Amino acid sequence: MSMMTRLAAPVAVAGLALFSVPGGASAAEQASGYLDAVEDMPxxxxxxETGDGGVVFDKPNGRIIRSVATGKVAPEAVRRFYADALPQLGWTRAKKLELIRNLLVFRREGERLEIQTVPETGGMTEVRFSIEPE
Structure with a gap:
């Protein structure tokens, strides 16, 4: 782990503790950790994380990351959480690119993040994270 990575995680945690999300709990209280492949993605x-579809490629023009998580949470709650949390971490929402209802699109430092929620049976939701260079 590089010195920058070791320093970035505490800064990200501190940033999450500074804002709150609907329902009164802070994002830090509602986050259960971070994606394995992205140290500042709550x-x-x-x-x-399921391990399904997990891919990480570092290319000369940027990284490509795919990760999948699942849980018994409402798709709308997932979208609300990330719409509130990610701007605090430097991501800017690109609503014009959200062509389907269950998709969030963000941009940061030459990267594009897509978060897609897929409702499943039994109240489960699959969340697909994708980061790639723009």
Whole structure:
């Protein structure tokens, strides 16, 4: 782990503790950790990475990351959590690119993040994270 990575995680945690999300709990209280492949991408409470579709490529023009999480959470709660949390971490929402209802699109430092929620049976929701260079 590089010195920058070790320093970035505490800064990200501190940033999450500074704002609150609907329902009165801070995002830090609603986050259960971070995605394995992205040290500053909070994982909403109730979601757990599945290992399915997990891919990380570092290319000369940027990184490509795919990760999947699932949990017994409402798709709308997932979208609300990330719409509130990610701007605090430097991501800017690109609503014009959200062509389907269950998709959030963000941009940061030459990267594009897509978060897609897929409702499943039994109240489960699959959340697909995708980061790639723009």
């Amino acid at each position: 994982l909403m409470e109730g979601l757990h």
